[in-house]
Amino acid sequence: MSSAVEESNRRLLRARDAMDRDYAKTLDVPTLARIAYVSEAHFIRTFRATFGETPHRYLQRRRVERAMFLLRETDSSVSEICLEVGFTSLGTFGRTFREIVGEAPTAYRERAADLRAVPACFAMAWTRPSSFGEAGRSGLG
Amino acid sequence: MLKQITHSQVYVLDQDEALDFYVGKLGLEVNTDADLGFMRWLTVNVPGDPDHQLLLEKPGPPAHDEATAEQIRELVTKGAMGMAGILTVDDIQKTYKELLAKGVEFTEEPTERFYGTDCGLRDPFGNYLRIGEPKEGPIEVPDPAQLAENT
Numbered sequence: 001m002s003s004a005v006e007e008s009n010r011r012l013l014r015a016r017d018a019m020d021r022d023y024a025k026t027l028d029v030p031t032l033a034r035i036a037y038v039s040e041a042h043f044i045r046t047f048r049a050t051f052g053e054t055p056h057r058y059l060q061r062r063r064v065e066r067a068m069f070l071l072r073e074t075d076s077s078v079s080e081i082c083l084e085v086g087f088t089s090l091g092t093f094g095r096t097f098r099e100i101v102g103e104a105p106t107a108y109r110e111r112a113a114d115l116r117a118v119p120a121c122f123a124m125a126w127t128r129p130s131s132f133g134e135a136g137r138s139g140l141g
Numbered sequence: 142m143l144k145q146i147t148h149s150q151v152y153v154l155d156q157d158e159a160l161d162f163y164v165g166k167l168g169l170e171v172n173t174d175a176d177l178g179f180m181r182w183l184t185v186n187v188p189g190d191p192d193h194q195l196l197l198e199k200p201g202p203p204a205h206d207e208a209t210a211e212q213i214r215e216l217v218t219k220g221a222m223g224m225a226g227i228l229t230v231d232d233i234q235k236t237y238k239e240l241l242a243k244g245v246e247f248t249e250e251p252t253e254r255f256y257g258t259d260c261g262l263r264d265p266f267g268n269y270l271r272i273g274e275p276k277e278g279p280i281e282v283p284d285p286a287q288l289a290e291n292t
Binding site: 013 | 214219
């Protein structure tokens with residue numbers, strides 16, 4: 001690897017992979033910055049410049065994507081799902097879910113269709129709610 | 142009539158480092174390593190399966206101007222170039238342990254799914270790969286509740 005940008009990208013990708021993998025755990029900025037070998041302030045700034053959103057937002061979308069999946073495919077209650085995907089407060093979960101998906105978890109559940117089986121990595125990438133301005137237009141990804 | 146896919150390609154930042162990983166760690170073997178003058182044609186394949194080669198291509202001139210090559214390298218390192226491939230093994234737990242001991246960077250440990258047990262990993266540059274142990278026999282797509290238990 002050559003340039004500083006490439007080195008930085010690769011380390012940030014490692015931190016992003018950790019969010020994809022360990023979304024249900026407590027993942028704070030210090031933990032993630034350590035994975036990326038940078039200071040906390042630098043981590044947030046460069047992550048955003050590299051991936052287009054803050055690490056906090058990325059983690060929220062990963063958790064909401066998992067919640068959408070569980071709402072579609074299980075009978076677990078909304079509060080069970082909230083805890084299972086890493087949120088600690090039902091209020092924050094509901095607010096974040098509405099903000100990203102455009103409707104409440106229960107409303108989404110009623111509307112959601114069955115996702116056809118594809119390799120999990122693609123399902124993960126395709127059904128992750130986008131935060132790039134489309135929220136509210138589509139809930140099913 | 143098309144017959145088969147014989148080559149697929151992945152961008153690597155350094156071909157020697159790519160060999161260390163794809164051959165030295167993953168256990169693929171070199172199929173062709175030829176200096177064509179304008180490029181080093183470097184392909185690897187699964188031992189015993191030379192009919193599907195993976196081209197380890199370094200972005201750069203003459204195929205790409207330096208600015209374009211730089212963009213490709215940046216996309217590779219941020220994991221945005223897609224998947225290099227899905228490989229299969231007989232015993233995924235054994236392979237996982239062996240590769241982990243060699244320092245391979247896993248994004249996901251082996252997880253059981255309706256189609257088999259598989260895991261996710263990255264090459265040194267950021268490319269994504271999956272290795273799995275497919276389930277034998279006809280695969281039944283599970284009902285949604287079963288699907289949820291193991292994703």
